[in-house]
Amino acid sequence: MRDELFRKLIIEVRDLHNVFEPRTTGTQRPGRSYLTPRTTGTQRPVRSFILGIETSCDETAAAVVENGSRIRSSIVASQLDVHSKYGGVVPELASREHLRAIVPVVRQALEEAQADLDTLAAIAVTAGPGLVGSLLVGVTYAKALCFARGLPLIAVNHVEGHIHSVLLDNPELQFPALALVVSGGHTHLFEVREPGDYRLLGKTRDDAAGEAYDKVAKLLGFGYPGGPIIDKLASHGNPRAVKFTLAKMKGNELDFSFSGLKTAVLRWTEQHDMAEEIARRKQLRNPPDWLAVTPQATLDLLASFQYTVIEELLRRASAAAEQIGAESVIVAGGVACNAGLRKQAEQQTGLRFYFPSAGLATDNAAMIAAAAFPKFRRQEFAGFDLKAQAGLSLV
Ligand code: KG4
Ligand code: ZN
Numbered sequence: 001m002r003d004e005l006f007r008k009l010i011i012e013v014r015d016l017h018n019v020f021e022p023r024t025t026g027t028q029r030p031g032r033s034y035l036t037p038r039t040t041g042t043q044r045p046v047r048s049f050i051l052g053i054e055t056s057c058d059e060t061a062a063a064v065v066e067n068g069s070r071i072r073s074s075i076v077a078s079q080l081d082v083h084s085k086y087g088g089v090v091p092e093l094a095s096r097e098h099l100r101a102i103v104p105v106v107r108q109a110l111e112e113a114q115a116d117l118d119t120l121a122a123i124a125v126t127a128g129p130g131l132v133g134s135l136l137v138g139v140t141y142a143k144a145l146c147f148a149r150g151l152p153l154i155a156v157n158h159v160e161g162h163i164h165s166v167l168l169d170n171p172e173l174q175f176p177a178l179a180l181v182v183s184g185g186h187t188h189l190f191e192v193r194e195p196g197d198y199r200l201l202g203k204t205r206d207d208a209a210g211e212a213y214d215k216v217a218k219l220l221g222f223g224y225p226g227g228p229i230i231d232k233l234a235s236h237g238n239p240r241a242v243k244f245t246l247a248k249m250k251g252n253e254l255d256f257s258f259s260g261l262k263t264a265v266l267r268w269t270e271q272h273d274m275a276e277e278i279a280r281r282k283q284l285r286n287p288p289d290w291l292a293v294t295p296q297a298t299l300d301l302l303a304s305f306q307y308t309v310i311e312e313l314l315r316r317a318s319a320a321a322e323q324i325g326a327e328s329v330i331v332a333g334g335v336a337c338n339a340g341l342r343k344q345a346e347q348q349t350g351l352r353f354y355f356p357s358a359g360l361a362t363d364n365a366a367m368i369a370a371a372a373f374p375k376f377r378r379q380e381f382a383g384f385d386l387k388a389q390a391g392l393s394l395v
Pocket of ligand 1 (some may be wrong): 057182184185186209210211212213225226227334336337338339362363
């Protein structure tokens, strides 16, 4: 079944991009070396356009980024409508939607960038971590295009992509930096000595921060994804109303834990007879004005939950920054959108924080193309045996 889908995908690649014959065999184009940035007669570096492809979870994304920093286009096709009614991402549906979207999304990214396959320096793709069926669509598609056009293929780790979503437009950022990657799948602290040189300092032992937001939202009858909904509602509540205890970590104190907090929210709802209120919210089909259907006590609960998550993140980030003597703190991943976190970060820690700009915090392909640029310069190319790796780790 999957083989059949990929056979069709490759036929689509050939037809839609007018690819008839591979122009070269092997990995190098004739007559042009892509191993170093190209130069003109006066030795000025020529623009290197990298096409990035990202399909690790529930967003089909493609982008063209020039020289690792200038976004020429960034297209994201969200599958939110498909998954929201299930309260989370359904992996089989995600792969099917990627298959549907990948060709038009890549085509649009090239068109908006006024680029075509012949003007590209390389194609970068997320190889992991993520949902294996979803990753496979992007990896197979990128390989097919590279093979057909004789372009170099660059494999990018999704987490490194998130870090580059911040490096992309903050060239002044000082190293060593601490990177806090907080998304639906990650809550990791890395030392970044320089781009490409990472050391893992701590990570969640159970749920990721974004996952905790999504699970708490689901158990309280709100929609998916829960992070943006809770973030908005939390500003209407009292963050000190419910006292949640911060997780105590045995061993590495830079590790995180969020499952205890999620359970504490569940216990609170049981003790406060919230079943009816939650059931009423669950009946609402289209995303309503959540504020109108949320009593003050629940707003206080959400504000207290968010306060505890932010405390947990900032407390460990501060300790890690101190440990490594960080000059800057990078916060990346979907949870980096959080208004409370952005507000509290510098105020509470006195450290210099960098957050992704709008559109770059949640999954996108511009960050993948940007992360690929240093690899392009170092000639770190992947072979056609590149595999989608669900559990790929950065270090
Ligand atoms: O990075 P991302 O798009 O995908 C993953 O790689 O996981 O992150 C998605 C996660 C979801 O869990 C979502 O609830 C969370 O980021 N998120 C937020 C906010 N916006 C998105 N969490 C807290 N506050 C937000 N404003
Ligand atoms: Zn992500």
